[in-house]
Amino acid sequence: MAIEKFVVVGASLAGLRAVEAARKAGFQGEITLIGAESHLPYDRPPLSKEFLEPADGQPDPPYFREESVFADELGVTLMLGRPATELDVEARVVRVGTDQVPYDALVIATGAAARHIPGAESLAGVQVLRTLDDSLAVRNALDEGARTVVIGAGFIGSEIASSANKRGVEVTIVEALPTPLVRATGTEMGPAIASLHERNGTSLRCGVGVRSIEGLDRVEKVVLEDGTEIPADLVVIGIGVTPSVGWLEGSGLRLDNGIHCDETLWTGVPGVYAAGDVVSWPNPTLGVRQRMENWTAAAEQGAAAARNALDPGNAKAYGTVPYFWSDWYDVRIQHVGTPDADEVVLVEGDLERAxxxxxxxxxxxxxxxxxxxxxxxxxxxxxxxYRVQIMKGASWEDALAHAARRREAHAAKLAAV
Amino acid sequence: MKILVDYDKCTGLGICESLAPDHFEVNDDGDLVLLEEHVSDEDIQAVEEACAGCPTEALRVER
Structure with missing residues (x-):
């Protein structure tokens, strides 16, 4: 069947890369990009980092492309502020409210939504941080010097706390788990990284849950399980995300921690592929089924899913060595590969010193x-x-030998200064 | 074909180094160093992936 209509649901990074890859691959048919938010596609990493930091005036939103690029250069019809409501795989139609958008090939990149604490949504000053509007609300509160409580000491929560700290506002992080960042970095390095907070004057409370978030119309305080009360003008909840698949219930797609796909990001339903935070797929590079929540995977999967959707006969597997980074207190944290390990070894550095x-x-x-x-x-x-070594399947012995050589070379360089 | 780097945008995230290590390397100060600005036909695919992989859109190839 000739593919004439290509539809992408989800107008963030993966969706943008899907429409760009389609044109780059020479696709000449119609392209429609459907997005739930009214904004043009924008970049999310800055929203919890530099977008929150002190600046003269309001910083520009991190839009990827101007509107004219979609219309003129890419020939893409934008449907923004229009959440998709239903997928009919028999009729090959995406429903957007009462509108019907027919497709021959479809990429679903609806991402994930920030988890909220039930009951706290209606209180002013209580925020999640996922969207540009969320970030603007947090930014405005920080501008006013809000006493800030961050719930969740994961990477997003930590970045927000670091930005608030730079504003000189009072900031406390509350983490229910005894040790932060374990899922992302393991039990050895999680506490070491989390120590950056206290080194920089941000208070971190671990191993204690939140009993309630209280206030009349606006938040006034956070009460912890042990009875501690922390006064707050701003509470930012960073307790993770849930893949945005509610609109696909009953569609026939397999939903299991996101949209269940094969190595080529195919859902198993003719013409329908998925990309970005919403997709669970067997990553051939690591040999495990994963759902990623990082920039690099979203960008690469968006492009890969589009190419495969438009030429399913030549679909290629998508594999990656996962990568994420996080910037706090002017240090950069970077991770490649998987934290799911038998052993973690510190090959350089003294964790007792900053x-x-x-x-x-x-x-x-x-x-x-x-x-x-x-x-x-x-x-x-x-x-x-190390990312290159993991891609090549390097042995542990070779990696340790490499680390030793680099450590010696770095020490020699420092000694020479 | 030649690689152009916008150093005002680059923050040294290094994805380019992992995809095209013969052309890009991040140094001890966290800054990107262009090891080889010219791109052969053999390397173009890897370099283009490196450019596409840049979260700050700091890289492009001039043909």
């Missing part, structure tokens, strides 16, 4: 006799060398 040029923290993750992950703090020169 990370710095002369104290890079570098940890390697071993599974069996393979290198499967690496984490660096202020190790920008090192991290990608």
């Amino acid at each position: 990370p710095a040029t002369d104290n890079r923290w570098i940890a390697l993750y071993r599974k069996g006799d393979r290198l499967v992950g690496a984490l660096t703090v202020q190790g920008q020169a090192e991290i990608m060398k």
Whole structure:
């Protein structure tokens, strides 16, 4: 069947990369990009980082492309502020309220939504941070010097706390788990990274849950399970996300921690592919089924899903060594691969001292006799060398030998200064 | 074919280094170093993936 109508649902990074890849691949038919938010596609990483930091006036929203690029250069019809409401795979139609958008090939990139704390949604000053509007609300509150409580010491919560700290406002992070960042970085490195908060004057309370978030119309305080009351003008909830698949219930797509796809990002339903935070797929590079929540995967999957959707006979598997980064208190944290390891070894750095040029923290993750992950703090020169090694299936022994050579070379360089 | 870097945009995230290590490397200061600005036909696919992979859109190839 000739593909004449290509539809992408979800107008964030993966959706944008899907429509761009379609044109790059020479697709000449109609393209429609459907997005729930009224904004043009924008970049999310800055929303919890530099977009919140002190600035003269309001910073420009991080839009990827101007509207004219979609209309003139890409020939894409935008349907923004229009959440898709139903997928009919028999009729090959996406329903958007009462409108019907027919497709020959479809990429679903509806992403994920921030989890809220039930009951707290209606209180002014209580925020999640996922969208541009969320970030603007947080930014405005910080501008007014809001006493800030961040619930959840994951990467997003930590970035927000770091930005609030830079504003000089009072900021406390509350984390229900005894040790933060374990799921993302493992039990060894999680506490070390979390120590950056206290080193920089942000209070971190771990191992205690939130009993209630209280106030009349506006939030006034957060009450913890142990009875502690923390006064607050702004509460930001960073307790993770849920894939946005509610509109697909009953569509016939397999939904299991996102949209269940094969190695080529195909849903198993003719013409329908998925990309970005919403997709669960077997990552052939690591040999495990995963759902990613990072920039690199969203960008690459968007493009890969579009190419495969438009030429299913030549569909290619999508594999990656996952990568994410996080910037707090002027240090950069980078992770490649997986934290699911048999052993984590610190190959460089002293965790008792703050990370710095002369104290890079570098940890390697071993599974069996393979290198499967690496984490660096202020190790920008090192991290990608490990990503390459993991792509090539490097042995643990080789990775340790590499680390030793690099450590010696770095020490010699510092000694020469 | 030649690589152009917008150093005002680049923050040294390094994805380019992992996809095209013969052309890009992040140094100890966290800054990107262009190891080889010219791109051969053999390398173009990897370099284009590196450019597409840049979260700050700091890279492009001039043909």
